[in-house]
Amino acid sequence: MILKLFFLFTLTINISASSIDILTSYRVNGIDSLQKQLDKELTTKEYWTDFLKNKDTKFGYLESYCNVLACNKEKSKLCIYIKDKNTSKYQLMKEYSAFTGKEKGDKVREGDLKTPIGIYELTQKIAKVDPFYGPLAFVTSYPNVYDQYRHKTGQGIWIHGLPLNQERDEFTKGCIAINNPSIECLDKHIDISKTVLLIDEADVKTDVPKEALAHILSDLYKWRYAWIYNDLEKYLSFYDQSFKRFDGMDIEQFTTYKTRIFNKKEDKTIIFTNINVLPYPDTQNIYKITFKENYKSDSFSFIGDKTLIVKFQNNGISIITER
Template sequence: MLLFLYNFLSFLIIFSFSHKAIATGPDSGPEAMEIKLIPAPSIEAKYPKQILNLSTDERISTNALLADKTKRQLSVIDLSSLSQGAIKDQYTIDIGKKSGDKTKRNDKRTPEGIYRLLERKAPPEIPFETYGSMAFTTNYPNYFDKFQNKTGDGIWLHSVPDKVPLTRGSRGCVVLRNNDIKKIESTILLNKTFLVIDNKIDWISAEEHVAAKDYALEWFNQWRTHWQNQDLENYIEKYSSQFQAPPFNKKTWLAHKQKLKERYSYVKVRVSDPNIFQLKNQYLIQFVQEYESDGYSDVGVKTLYVIKENGTLKIRREEWAPLVVNMAHQQNK
């Protein structure tokens, strides 16, 4: 009863991005922030370290799936459950026959990383005896995997027939019961929903989660501000010496930005509330970017692949795609 009263009477003031893109700098107004009151989480509330933020911007907002290889559990996290330190749903899973992180083709290990669910497959396209009622493909190997020279492909989230035990071990896929994958199907938006796989999901306190989120957001806002202010000296310091965004490396990327600085009299960079995922020393930051200058403008989805190097976050790669093409809402058929 005391815990109930505590939750009922306590409120936590949190600051969050509005659904509109925001910008700061000499050429723009104050940040569009709003204050919301939400019930304080219970004393037992825990937050996943691997998910630091889920975007409130409907153009990229989605749920996330967390696969814990040690506990053999798949947790569904949405914006509401994340804010409360709760789990929306949880299911038992099977994983690769061999323990450890996947490093090469046919090693029968389940990879550990931050992946997107790309396509939905179902019989007769795939055999029911192997994949059950449906499967979702992933983008393994992702950029981080390729950088580490990991090989292989065909890592899926799929089901199995009820007669197949979830202790058999897969060839590396994350496996669910038929009924369970049907339950989570409605939570998956193709090319938007992330599947985060780790040896162990770390559940941390609200204070630890806020600190980890603020650390990433502060770095992210500095990167945007340096770019918008055309402070290229500090801007390029956010990039790793191993940065690659073909055809650019770090040196040619800076030269490219210097040419643009000479060409345009101003630059504005507005960003949405981002999705932020962390796994070990890897960070994936995804957001809607609205770029404007006196010579060019565009809107798209940008993804920053960031590594913590010697205690400092550095961009290893960035990708951009037009908003309409990349993140249009897709209905699972």
């Protein structure tokens, strides 16, 4: 307990000029009030602005990813960026020539011969594939939550090699293909659990403004604060009227569902780790937020991955889908 209090005291000194008020609240009301005020500090843009000051936000705010794969379909290239262990900055390591879908534009439906535009995980490495796909392949997470929200169809979007024993066209049915030495090189340099794939028609966005990220992270924690402290009205204010959850629940159904849960007035613990905030390719104001959520109340507990797709406008976020 002494160590916990020392940590909390040190944190308050570092993050807020109002540390005397926080300590007074702790003296009068106990440690629960101190936790609430610290949760409140995490909602401030000032905290996140200071926190991001020396972070590399080339692609956004990334806690989970050591490797970024950026595919420019127009220029037929796939670049690998690796986070330098000493500087924590993402450095371009390799640029591979790449084949993409025969047709231009974003993938919409099965069989349209287009490579999707978006943000994807690498979910699996397949070491033994049909020789047409070269020595190995990486499976992507297409269709992702945002794809499903927009009713896209199709599956089986891979990064793979070239045929071992035959010629092929200079395009794919929607996958990303690179030559076999390149995919073997890629395999040596990435951990798929720590790699994100960004696909755009042109160059992937870089140098994401810290100002926007600070607003988004501040709002993420305002949403969390309302959730923890049972402020239903504030919590629901973060949801867009066009909201539809991954399972099809619309905003009216979601409101009814959350009202029932909030009415229990349960104490909750909600911790976010491995947070990532990335601007969505080929959009003006859509961001993908992912994190590991640790949720615990008297009636329910959950530890797992969470995804929010948000609009960022007027310096605030509006959630349009989540999983």
